[in-house]
Amino acid sequence: MEKVQSIGFIGGGMMAGAILDGMVNRIKKNPTEIFVSERRQERCDELHDMYGVSASTSADSFIGNVDAVLLAVKPQALDAALDEIASKVKSDARIISIVAGVPLARLEKAFPGHPIVRVMPNTPLSVGEGMSAYTFNDAAEAVKDTTAEEIFSSCGKAVKVAESLMDAVTGLSGSGPAYAFLMIDALSDGGVMAGLPRDYARIMAAQTLLGAAKMVLETGKHPDALRDAVTSPAGTTIAGVRVMEQQGVRGALIDAVMAATRRSEELGKLK
Numbered sequence: 724m725e726k727v728q729s730i731g732f733i734g735g736g737m738m739a740g741a742i743l744d745g746m747v748n749r750i751k752k753n754p755t756e757i758f759v760s761e762r763r764q765e766r767c768d769e770l771h772d773m774y775g776v777s778a779s780t781s782a783d784s785f786i787g788n789v790d791a792v793l794l795a796v797k798p799q800a801l802d803a804a805l806d807e808i809a810s811k812v813k814s815d816a817r818i819i820s821i822v823a824g825v826p827l828a829r830l831e832k833a834f835p836g837h838p839i840v841r842v843m844p845n846t847p848l849s850v851g852e853g854m855s856a857y858t859f860n861d862a863a864e865a866v867k868d869t870t871a872e873e874i875f876s877s878c879g880k881a882v883k884v885a886e887s888l889m890d891a892v893t894g895l896s897g898s899g900p901a902y903a904f905l906m907i908d909a910l911s912d913g914g915v916m917a918g919l920p921r922d923y924a925r926i927m928a929a930q931t932l933l934g935a936a937k938m939v940l941e942t943g944k945h946p947d948a949l950r951d952a953v954t955s956p957a958g959t960t961i962a963g964v965r966v967m968e969q970q971g972v973r974g975a976l977i978d979a980v981m982a983a984t985r986r987s988e989e990l991g992k993l994k
């Protein structure tokens with residue numbers, strides 16, 4: 724199968740903007756081959772000004788011509804979007820969906836016979852540090868479609884997983900930036916309470932999480948081993964870690980991932 728040239732986005736919100744940034748500024752995709760359908764005219768203008776793509780409030784001008792369609796509307800808006808476009812796409816168009824919780828089977832009903840890739844990215848892809856996981860339907864497997872891999876690895880890491888894991892991916896890395904932001908804010912509050920100015924506290928909290936994350940990824944060491952290296956006998960760190968364990972921070976994070984995973988499963992069942 725030929726490489727994808729033109730691509731049409733359905734939905735031009737926050738995630739679409741972040742993906743467009745990767746496509747235009749990182750993989751240097753020609754913006755004249757990118758089309759966006761987005762409800763709000765002012766957002767269309769913004770996307771055109773920022774990335775040079777064609778953006779309009781209807782997909783009609785491009786949907787029958789593009790080689791790939793990227794679905795980037797909220798799950799609750801998906802059915803209406805599919806009603807608008809599904810019967811108009813090119814017969815061999817590849818479909819990429821980032822819509823949380825929506826299974827391949829539901830997309831296959833709308834686009835029978837098409838190669839379909841379901842992706843769960845996250846917002847740090849807007850700064851080139853996204854974590855995306857993707858899964859193929861049989862038709863995409865058959866053509867070994869590389870479009871999604873190319874797009875999403877241009878703005879971070881991208882891994883292929885079995886579809887049965889997509890809700891768990893959503894609960895961990897899809898929603899995960901929110902857990903990290905909450906932790907950064909809470910750690911900043913701790914710093915302020917201990918006497919640091921707010922702006923320093925925020926930078927210290929964020930850079931500490933960034934550095935710790937890099938150590939995990941770059942050393943390949945278990946987080947427990949890295950934690951041991953910070954934790955001096957009778958020192959400061961063990962005093963802090965003890966409070967975290969007493970307050971159930973570990974259990975709260977496990978439960979947060981599970982709650983988001985369950986919600987992703989529920990969203991997939993909404994009709």
Ligand SMILES: NC(=O)C1=CN([C@@H]2O[C@H](COP(=O)(O)OP(=O)(O)OC[C@H]3O[C@@H](n4cnc5c(N)ncnc54)[C@H](OP(=O)(O)O)[C@@H]3O)[C@@H](O)[C@H]2O)C=CC1
Binds near residue numbers: 739762845897
């Ligand atoms: N935010 C995140 O962290 C992540 C989100 N996702 C998924 O990505 C998808 C997009 O999320 P996000 O970018 O945050 O959402 P946004 O609400 O920012 O963007 C969706 C946009 O699509 C527009 N829209 C709705 N229906 C149509 C339509 N039929 N045709 C054209 N445009 C339409 C909306 O307009 P209006 O608001 O006027 O309806 C809105 O501007 C969701 O399915 C979400 O589950 C996946 C991973 C992470």
Ligand SMILES: O=C(O)[C@@H]1CCC=N1
Binds near residue numbers: 823893898
């Ligand atoms: O909150 C949500 O539903 C979306 C999906 C993953 C992150 N944000």
